[in-house]
Amino acid sequence: MQEFLQFLRQQMVLCLRLLDLSAKQREALIYTKAPVVQQLTKEIETVVIDLNLLEKKRQLFLQQHGAESAAEWLAALPDSEEKHVAMQLLKKMHKSLDQLKTMAGDNKQYLEKNMGYIDYNINVLTGAAAGVTYSAAEAGIGTVNGTKMFEANI
Secondary structure, eight states: OHHHHHHHHHHHHHHHHHHHHHHHHHHHHHTTOHHHHHHHHHHHHHHHHHHHHHHHHHHHHHHHTTOSSHHHHHHHSOOOHHHHHHHHHHHHHHHHHHHHHHHHHHHHHHHHHHHHHHHHHHHHHHTOOBOTTSSBOSSSTTOOOSSOTTOTTO
């Protein structure tokens, strides 16, 4: 049980670190600080790698004890203080992971917004013109071939 509690505590620390880094990343995305986003992304990657290694160890532990999930394994144990601590850690970790999912979704939207802004600026700098349907013209820059969209006889 002590080994399992150790896994949970380590995972909780890494989840909280990931939440902190993701919050910093969101701020950097909001204020379009690309170097900061790049550095934070590298840090996030290392935390995720560590978290994956711990999860593999935890899964191996659960397999050795014949359980599919941590909740299933804990439910089979007799009541004890350690069991209650483990249940609380699991609940906190699930709550942290839900917050992390929300934050990752927000960060994805900010990143897409920034990428759209970059694409727009590149198009302005290169002089690319939008076609009739606001996509780049295929026959050349700004040329319209064939039927016009608002032709009267259509």
